Amino acid sequence: MITLHGFAASNYYNLVKHVLLHKELPFKENLLYAGSEELLVMSPAGKVPVITTAEGLELSESSVICDFIEETYPAIPLYPENAGERAVVRQMMKIAELYFELPSRRLIPYAFSGTAVPDAIKAEVRQVLTRGITALSRLCQFLPWVAGEQLTMADIYLYYVNTIVSAFGSSQLEWDVLAEVPGMKEWNNAMSQSAIAQEVEADRQANIPEFIQKVTAQIKAENAR
Missing domain, CATH: 3.40.30.10 (Glutaredoxin)
Incomplete structure (x- = not known):
């Protein structure tokens, strides 16, 4: 197991x-x-x-x-049988990680510490997110799934990338990033309604208090050095 x-x-x-x-x-x-x-x-x-x-x-x-x-x-299976179609799915996953998740993650320390994000960092994050918006707008089909009619790894990957984008990118920048990609908010909502997503979310909510306590303690310890 x-x-x-x-x-x-x-x-x-x-x-x-x-x-x-x-x-x-x-x-x-x-x-x-x-x-x-x-x-x-x-x-x-x-x-x-x-x-x-x-x-x-x-x-x-x-x-x-x-x-x-x-x-x-x-x-x-969570990938198409065709090699080219599999590559497209992985391309979506990589773009979501590099241009959606990673720039949004830069804002996490400011959210947890309650400090203002410097304007220079805001501008850098916005620039990278804009590249992600452009790329995903071109690639995502939402028919009804990201890559077309079949749910793939890209759906699961992008859905959990979006939790970081919404929690930190959108909130810290006061910018509804997901709304910039046509069809993404509707797809994201549909993903959240699945029994699996709701089970995972319930466990996430249960873990958040302990996680925040640990992160806050870590930030205080680092600031005290």
């Missing part, structure tokens, strides 16, 4: 969890936070999520984990 290590407040942890649930794979969860010694033993960069396979193999990085799960458990 697969063991999923990490914490439910993490969007990438939830992405992998959603994939496991979608594929109806048995797994267990092990609560670990970034920086813990146990996590560092399993994850070279000390990041979550990490999975331990039934054979004892430990893997980190969500995209690597998702590809491993897809290749090892091909039933209920």
Whole structure:
């Protein structure tokens, strides 16, 4: 059985969890936070999520984990059969990560510390997000899924990227980023209504108080140095 290590407040942890649930794979969860010694033993960069396979193999990085799960458990596929179509799905995932999730993540420390985001950083984040908006507007079909008629890994990936964009990018910039991509808000809402997404969200909400407590303590400790 697969063991999923990490914490439910993490969007990438939830992405992998959603994939496991979608594929109806048995797994267990092990609560670990970034920086813990146990996590560092399993994850070279000390990041979550990490999975331990039934054979004892430990893997980190969500995209690597998702590809491993897809290749090892091909039933209920999350990629198209055609190689070109698979590449397009991965292209969407990479663009969402680089131009939506990562720039929005730069704003997290300011949100948790309650400090104002410097104008220079706001401008940089807006510039990168604008590239993401342009690219995803060209690529996403929402017919009804991101890549067309079939739900793919891109749907799950982008949905959990958007949790960071909405929570930090949009809120800190006072900008409804998702509304800039035609069809995205409607698709995002449809994704949120699935039984799996609601199960994952319930677990996320339950973990948030403890996660915020740990992050706040870490920020105070860093500021005290």
